[in-house]
Amino acid sequence: MLAKLAGVKLRARAVMEGVLSGLHKSPHQGQSVEFSEHKEYAPGDELRHLDWKAFGKFDRYYVKRYEHETNLKATLVVDASGSMGYRSAPLSKLEVATTLAGTLAYLLVRQQDAVGLSVVTRAGAADLPPRAAAGHLHTVLGALDGLQPAGGTDLFAAAEHLAEKVRRGQLVAVFSDFFDDRDEALGRILALRARRNDLALFHVLDPAELEFPFDDPTLFLSLEDERRIEVNAREIRESYLEEFRAFLDRTRAACTEADVDYTVVRTDEPLDAVLLRFLGRRQRRAA
Amino acid sequence: MTFGQPWLLLGAMAGLIPLAVHLFDRRKPRPHPFAAIAFVLRSQRRTASRLKLKRLLLYTLRTLILLAIPVALARPELRRPGAAVSRAVGPAATVVVVDRGLAMRFVDGESLFEKARSEARSAIAGLGAEDPVTVLPCGPEVTPPTAPGLDRREARETLDRMVPAWSTVDLGRCFEVAARALEESPTAGKRIVVVSAFTAGSLRLETPPPTVRVPGDKRVRPEMVLRDVARGRKVLPNHFIADLKVEPAPQAGSRSVQVSFTVRNISDAPAGEIQATVELAGRVVGKTFLALAPGGTAQKTLTVRSEVGGPVAGAVSLSPDGLAEDDRRDFVVQVPRELRALVVDGSPSPVRYRDEVFFLEAALSAPSSPLRPVVKDATAGLREPLDGYDVVVLANVPAPLPEEVTRLKAFVERGGGLFISMGDKVEPEPWTQRMGDLLPRPLRLVKAAGSEAGAGDGRPAKLGDVHWSDPLFAPFSGRGREGLMGARFRRYMLVEGGTRADGSEVLAAYDDGAPAFVTARRGRGRVLLFTSTLDRDWGDFAIRTSYLPLMQRAAAWLAGALDEREVVEGRVGQTVTLRPDPQAHVTAVKSPSGAAVPVQTEPDHGLKVGPLPEPGLYRTFDAGAQLVPGSQFAVTLDPADSDLTRLDESQLQAYFGEEAIRGPSGTSDRRVPIWTWLVVTAAMAFFAEGLLLRKP
Numbered sequence: 001m002l003a004k005l006a007g008v009k010l011r012a013r014a015v016m017e018g019v020l021s022g023l024h025k026s027p028h029q030g031q032s033v034e035f036s037e038h039k040e041y042a043p044g045d046e047l048r049h050l051d052w053k054a055f056g057k058f059d060r061y062y063v064k065r066y067e068h069e070t071n072l073k074a075t076l077v078v079d080a081s082g083s084m085g086y087r088s089a090p091l092s093k094l095e096v097a098t099t100l101a102g103t104l105a106y107l108l109v110r111q112q113d114a115v116g117l118s119v120v121t122r123a124g125a126a127d128l129p130p131r132a133a134a135g136h137l138h139t140v141l142g143a144l145d146g147l148q149p150a151g152g153t154d155l156f157a158a159a160e161h162l163a164e165k166v167r168r169g170q171l172v173a174v175f176s177d178f179f180d181d182r183d184e185a186l187g188r189i190l191a192l193r194a195r196r197n198d199l200a201l202f203h204v205l206d207p208a209e210l211e212f213p214f215d216d217p218t219l220f221l222s223l224e225d226e227r228r229i230e231v232n233a234r235e236i237r238e239s240y241l242e243e244f245r246a247f248l249d250r251t252r253a254a255c256t257e258a259d260v261d262y263t264v265v266r267t268d269e270p271l272d273a274v275l276l277r278f279l280g281r282r283q284r285r286a287a
Numbered sequence: 288m289t290f291g292q293p294w295l296l297l298g299a300m301a302g303l304i305p306l307a308v309h310l311f312d313r314r315k316p317r318p319h320p321f322a323a324i325a326f327v328l329r330s331q332r333r334t335a336s337r338l339k340l341k342r343l344l345l346y347t348l349r350t351l352i353l354l355a356i357p358v359a360l361a362r363p364e365l366r367r368p369g370a371a372v373s374r375a376v377g378p379a380a381t382v383v384v385v386d387r388g389l390a391m392r393f394v395d396g397e398s399l400f401e402k403a404r405s406e407a408r409s410a411i412a413g414l415g416a417e418d419p420v421t422v423l424p425c426g427p428e429v430t431p432p433t434a435p436g437l438d439r440r441e442a443r444e445t446l447d448r449m450v451p452a453w454s455t456v457d458l459g460r461c462f463e464v465a466a467r468a469l470e471e472s473p474t475a476g477k478r479i480v481v482v483s484a485f486t487a488g489s490l491r492l493e494t495p496p497p498t499v500r501v502p503g504d505k506r507v508r509p510e511m512v513l514r515d516v517a518r519g520r521k522v523l524p525n526h527f528i529a530d531l532k533v534e535p536a537p538q539a540g541s542r543s544v545q546v547s548f549t550v551r552n553i554s555d556a557p558a559g560e561i562q563a564t565v566e567l568a569g570r571v572v573g574k575t576f577l578a579l580a581p582g583g584t585a586q587k588t589l590t591v592r593s594e595v596g597g598p599v600a601g602a603v604s605l606s607p608d609g610l611a612e613d614d615r616r617d618f619v620v621q622v623p624r625e626l627r628a629l630v631v632d633g634s635p636s637p638v639r640y641r642d643e644v645f646f647l648e649a650a651l652s653a654p655s656s657p658l659r660p661v662v663k664d665a666t667a668g669l670r671e672p673l674d675g676y677d678v679v680v681l682a683n684v685p686a687p688l689p690e691e692v693t694r695l696k697a698f699v700e701r702g703g704g705l706f707i708s709m710g711d712k713v714e715p716e717p718w719t720q721r722m723g724d725l726l727p728r729p730l731r732l733v734k735a736a737g738s739e740a741g742a743g744d745g746r747p748a749k750l751g752d753v754h755w756s757d758p759l760f761a762p763f764s765g766r767g768r769e770g771l772m773g774a775r776f777r778r779y780m781l782v783e784g785g786t787r788a789d790g791s792e793v794l795a796a797y798d799d800g801a802p803a804f805v806t807a808r809r810g811r812g813r814v815l816l817f818t819s820t821l822d823r824d825w826g827d828f829a830i831r832t833s834y835l836p837l838m839q840r841a842a843a844w845l846a847g848a849l850d851e852r853e854v855v856e857g858r859v860g861q862t863v864t865l866r867p868d869p870q871a872h873v874t875a876v877k878s879p880s881g882a883a884v885p886v887q888t889e890p891d892h893g894l895k896v897g898p899l900p901e902p903g904l905y906r907t908f909d910a911g912a913q914l915v916p917g918s919q920f921a922v923t924l925d926p927a928d929s930d931l932t933r934l935d936e937s938q939l940q941a942y943f944g945e946e947a948i949r950g951p952s953g954t955s956d957r958r959v960p961i962w963t964w965l966v967v968t969a970a971m972a973f974f975a976e977g978l979l980l981r982k983p
Contacts, residue, residue: 082322083322083323084322085322086320086321086322093322177322179322179323179325181325206322208321209321209322209323214319216314216316216317217314217316217317218316218317218318218319219316219317219318219319220319220320220321220324220327221318221319221320221321221324222320222321222324223320223321223322223324227324227328229324229327229328229331230316231327231330231331232338235334235338236327236330236331236334236338239330239333239334240323240326240327240330242330243326243329243330243333244323244326247326
């Protein structure tokens with residue numbers, strides 16, 4: 001159904017509606033209008049949060065604590081390299097990536113969070129800095145809508161770029177197939193986590209990449225460069241699947257080790273379910 | 288390599304199918320843009336060499352399968368040097384005829400028989416898996432073999448059991464039996480493999496070659512495969528004892544034996560320095576050397592002396608050659624033993640020639656005589672202890688006293704011989720009364736047949752009816768017989784007529800029918816009554832040439848020595864009749880190797896022994912398995928079997944036909960069927976291909 005919807009905006013909205021309210025509570029305790037609880041004063045607490053009424057009643061110092069939903073900054077990183085244009089399902093990987101990114105932008109802006117966008121191509125990264133204004137959402141969605149897959153994947157350079165641009169404490173969500181020839185590229189991305197950023201990787205993969213359902217002699221053509229190879233797919237299938245499973249295992253292991261949220265996204269699965277899984281995990285972590 | 292169905296080889300072109308598929312049926316790969324091409328490239332690099340090998344193996348296996356099946360159906364057979372049996376196409380029932388005649392005992396580095404056995408084994412091994420086979424050992428007696436079968440073990444066991452024979456075999460007869468065995472096999476092909484030395488004596492070329500009756504009542508010639516174990520030799524060089532005669536040589540002294548033998552050389556080369564050795568009673572008693580021209584003959588006579596008398600075993604041996612079996616010939620000879628004779632002179636005379644026993648003593652004492660006479664007068668002689676004497680001669684002796692008669696009777700019953708001659712001192716009535724039944728017949732009276740001058744009451748009598756077949760008179764023939772029949776008898780004692788009860792027998796009678804020599808058995812001994820005198824008183828017999836041999840023979844006969852001289856000799860494969868002493872109770876006869884020989888008692892109490900299986904000395908045994916002394920006999924090979932001249936190539940070709948296959952070891956081929964292996968290979972290739980396809 002999503003494939004019939006033209007543009008990221010419509011697809012993102014459709015996905016967002018599928019997600020339960022999409023609300024999430026901010027893990028940050030900060031300025032908020034909604035009282036949450038009292039906490040006994042401890043040195044270091046701001047004096048302005050002292051509840052003088054409570055002092056009058058109980059002759060003890062209590063500090064007021066509040067919940068707030070609005071001070072999160074998020075940067076959505078979308079890989080727009082040529083490999084993301086592959087599709088065997090109705091949606092290409094890039095379409096899935098932009099839909100997920102758009103939906104997430106909707107959800108964040110709806111909660112008054114600031115959303116930024118960084119598009120990764122071989123030529124470099126195009127950035128939209130995080131903002132919470134409603135008009136900024138349209139800018140982000142418009143940028144996503146105009147993405148075309150092209151060129152090679154250079155996650156390493158993208159990670160370097162993000163390290164410079166992204167400030168501490170941000171949510172960084174990366175949408176990519178992570179098909180970078182350089183093994184250290186993933187490590188550079190995961191290094192963003194070390195800067196106290198909340199990092200989430202959406203590993204977008206096509207079912208054909210996961211299952212390699214080819215039987216006949218096939219001439220495989222690269223989507224990013226001039227590489228081509230003629231093989232009897234049936235003969236190498238086992239070996240391919242071994243290689244691919246090893247790649248997924250390495251990626252998952254690296255994410256687990258770096259305490260990074262890792263989600264494998266098949267392009268043929270419902271995206272609202274993907275986001276619900278993601279949000280559910282975040283709620284559990286916040287709790 | 289040969290093929291049973293060569294046209295099926297066209298199917299081998301199917302082996303090109305994998306190549307054709309590889310060349311002409313290459314499908315164009317479908318282009319497919321793919322994001323994870325890096326993984327495809329890595330997988331391809333990782334599996335490239337393995338996949339290449341797998342493809343190559345698959346191609347090879349498929350080609351092998353498609354090639355092996357049609358080639359196997361064409362039934363290929365490999366030909367290996369040195370063992371081929373046949374050039375026939377398709378299965379053929381086969382009879383392997385193995386010559387086990389005497390010639391196969393010839394040793395040419397290796398025994399021809401062993402060579403034949405291994406040739407036969409090789410022939411069987413070279414047969415196709417579908418060729419039924421049986422083995423026919425060709426010996427003097429041919430037993431029909433079992434029908435050809437696929438069980439090779441039975442054929443090999445028959446070969447293992449086979450032993451060489453002692454005479455030449457008739458290959459033609461064996462071919463006939465083999466042909467009958469082939470008729471029992473339903474297999475269309477018929478083949479006879481002959482393993483032989485092909486000596487001239489083993490195959491009569493005038494007999495027709497073998498034929499086999501096939502359905503439709505037709506006769507076809509079986510395929511003949513000849514395996515000549517003596518190939519390359521025109522003749523198997525052989526010298527052998529062709530003839531042997533051994534007889535006593537009394538002229539050379541007592542216990543002398545004359546050994547005459549003939550040696551032949553069947554060879555195209557001379558045989559020099561052949562040593563001939565004569566053995567008697569286990570001792571070498573004579574040696575000589577012979578030189579023989581190619582195909583020549585030599586005769587030698589040796590006179591040797593035995594240390595013992597009686598039946599003595601001996602042998603003549605030649606220096607052994609390739610066939611050693613015919614270089615020795617055993618024999619048994621009766622060596623005359625010394626006989627002691629007590630001559631009782633009833634009418635001694637100081638004038639020597641008038642003495643009653645003058646002529647007798649001279650005859651018995653002759654140099655060639657085995658007799659040693661002791662002459663005594665009547666008084667001393669009749670009282671002489673008789674132990675130690677073989678014969679007692681009562682020459683014109685007055686009637687003995689009763690005790691003397693008793694001693695004489697005991698002597699005769701123990702086996703002694705008693706010779707009684709007449710004369711003036713013999714009075715018929717007292718003699719008859721005192722001697723009683725010791726006399727063959729009662730004496731009656733003296734008859735005068737004529738005077739010395741030829742006048743008187745008639746002409747002198749001559750011998751008329753003589754039993755020439757009796758051992759006593761058997762040697763007299765020709766002039767000897769004339770001399771005996773020329774003797775004249777003027778007077779002689781008439782005797783009573785005989786009865787069956789007295790056991791007497793008239794061996795010779797005068798021309799008037801009156802008995803001249805009457806004999807009777809008394810106990811184990813014999814009594815011989817001569818009704819005239821031993822000197823010239825009653826006739827001129829004493830001065831006749833027949834007198835000496837007859838007296839010597841009579842004395843020897845009475846002593847039983849003539850009986851001992853009956854020597855039996857047999858040929859291998861034949862039967863002999865033994866006439867042993869009835870008291871010996873011979874029940875078994877054993878060959879030189881100790882094998883029991885069939886014995887059959889004949890109506891005349893003779894023992895028919897045979898067939899005699901081997902040459903050498905045979906011994907007889909009584910019921911208690913004890914050796915019967917003096918009853919051994921020799922069995923010899925047939926000298927004709929020792930001629931090992933071989934049939935030449937042209938003769939064999941003329942007999943068997945040009946299509947006969949010559950298959951000696953080392954020069955021809957052996958067929959090894961390989962189609963079964965090809966089928967197995969194809970099956971294994973099919974299985975391996977399946978495994979490869981299953982494996983990614």
